[in-house]
Amino acid sequence: MxxxxxxxxxxxxxxxxxxxxxxxxxxxxxxxxxxxxxxxxxxxxxxxxxxxxxxxxxxxxxxxxxxxxxxxxxxxxxxxxxxxxxxxxxxxxxxxxxxSSSFEGIGAEIQEQDGHIVIVTPLKGSPAEKAGLKPNDKVITVDGKSLQGMSSTEAVTLIRGKKGTKVELSIMRTGMEEPMNVSIIRDTIPxxxxxxxxxxxxxxxxxxxxxxxxxxxxxxxxxxxxxxxxxxxxxxxxxxxxxxxxxxxxxxxxxxxxxxxxxxxxxxxxxxxxxxxxxxxxxxxxxxxxxxxxxxxxxxxxxxxxxxxxxxxxxxxxxxxxxxxxxxxxxxxxxxxxxxxxxxxxxxxxxxxxxxxxxxxxxxxxPEYASLQIIDPEKEYKISSSGNEVKSAQKMLKAIGFDPGREDGFFDQNTENAIKALQKDAQLDQNGVLSGKTTMMLMDRLRTQIEQNDTQLMKAVELLKAQMGS
Structure with missing residues (x-):
């Protein structure tokens, strides 16, 4: 060439x-x-x-x-x-x-847009992807430090860090009323x-x-x-x-x-x-x-x-x-x-x-559930909790087959029962509280559900089969 x-x-x-x-x-x-x-x-x-x-x-x-x-x-x-x-x-x-062959960080490409630091995409299998970051998410702060007006290079130096260390990101996503906090443990990104x-x-x-x-x-x-x-x-x-x-x-x-x-x-x-x-x-x-x-x-x-x-x-x-x-x-x-x-x-x-x-x-x-709001596993949601995170959790539960019967963001007895059912199925402590391992399990199962119902891939396969005459 x-x-x-x-x-x-x-x-x-x-x-x-x-x-x-x-x-x-x-x-x-x-x-x-x-x-x-x-x-x-x-x-x-x-x-x-x-x-x-x-x-x-x-x-x-x-x-x-x-x-x-x-x-x-x-x-x-x-x-x-x-x-x-x-x-x-x-x-x-x-x-x-x-x-290089690898680096240590959260594994997300970012860029500056109109004075904001925006996620272009999380890398496959990275801590950023596992934490639920999506393209176009705005990173408002890193460990409490505002990124307003920073270049992408300056932001990278704050977000990256040694494997095993934790970084706290404040994320604003389209459709959200207020930022959400996401805790990510840095890792080696091959x-x-x-x-x-x-x-x-x-x-x-x-x-x-x-x-x-x-x-x-x-x-x-x-x-x-x-x-x-x-x-x-x-x-x-x-x-x-x-x-x-x-x-x-x-x-x-x-x-x-x-x-x-x-x-x-x-x-x-x-x-x-x-x-x-x-x-x-x-x-x-x-x-x-x-x-x-x-x-x-x-x-x-x-x-x-x-x-x-x-x-x-x-x-x-x-x-x-x-x-x-x-x-x-x-x-x-x-x-x-x-x-x-x-x-x-x-x-x-x-x-x-x-x-x-x-x-x-x-x-x-x-599917609509592919772009649901991230749920912070360090927060605890239980009976009488309410808000966008609870609404997102209810939609996730329904998507993976544990329908709580409502999606309005109010944590009621049926929502607790749905979480207990998930915990039982995953062999976790059945306390009906959404936090920690239960939250991570919920988001992991949603990710699997998205992969199994990948409408874009299904369309591509349909076109190929037509080309192949099968």
Missing amino acids: KKFHFAMLLFLLVFLTAGITTFALAFGDEKVVQNPTVNEREEFDKLYTVFDTLKQDYFKDVKDSKLINGAINGMIEALDDPYSDYMNEEEANSFHQSI LQTVYGKMLDGGIAQVQITSFSQNTTSDLEKVLTEMKDQGMKGLVLDLRQNPGGLLDQAINISSMFVPNGKIIFKVEDRAGKIQEYKSENQGNSTTPLVVLIDKGSASASEIFAAAVSESAGIPLVGETSFGKGTVQRAQDFEDGSNIKLTTEKWLTPKGNWIHQKGIKPDYEVAL
Whole structure:
């Protein structure tokens, strides 16, 4: 495949480039200001004046590095672009860990939107997913500290932490009247990105959770395993995939887009457009359907648009996230770095999906109970309790077969009896109180129920069977 002329383009929170770009803004004493090179840049006169004034007249001493970092950060923030960011050494180190084999944290991709930190998607099997976090949840506070106005990189440094430690998030979800507190125990988050299993009728479901360093090779291995198990049709699941390495998205797109067909286009600030085409050396004839949802972003959207517009492959699910820009990152010698938006990408037909997303060919929603409010396992709900959490619990109980007979948020005797029935079935202490292990069991069973009644997957299987003539 033709080498991608960017050193490496990444999406969302995973951006790196090969090599180090030196970016020198000279701040300092009068000697620096009088440097002939600096005098040629009159636009910096005001900046140097402010620097010198703060150094000389501020009521206490300020480190040069703090002022310089602040100036750089201010320039990046002035772009009003959630995908451009400046990272100090500590933040950059956390950033680089994002494409390592593993990291320690809660396992959720986040981004800044309109001054808020928003969950893009929880990673598969992560503490964040198990705690019930959903795409578009707003993180209001971390351990009581407000995230208002923070960049996503700053928020990441607060949310991540050592395995086994607890972090308290305050979450606001659409439809909620007030934030809910969620306690999550951090863990090691392995970056396994491809999961495959055989369904009935020779149909394989292969999920790609992100586009990381080894995703192409891992997908090839999983597809070989599925073929060995009799795969006749394939559902490629990109739901809640926040993106990742662009070269991986290109490689994987080329596995399914015919040779010579456009995968995507890149348009720079001057309006110059460059096309990137498939160099497919094989001829995949396996019927394919792709699943997307509102958590499918960035590189996932490049893949979805490529197979849809250049290969006629049907998309099923919900409209995707809508990230149509390209970022580069530049590392500095002191360990800090900046990432900045440099181009926008277009679909093969020239569409810019930024802030609009990709609309699937078949729009299918998950059952209503798939988006119920999280219940905090550290809280206790019992007779006479009331509120949105109780209402959510009642709907969960009904969904998993323990109908309490009401869904109005008032904890009555029938609600207690339903919880006791769940506790008995799960071999837990039958005290009729919703908390701790009972809450976790309730949410675990709901998750299983969602998987067993995956309406989006069912539609994809239906389409494949029609293609396969069965």
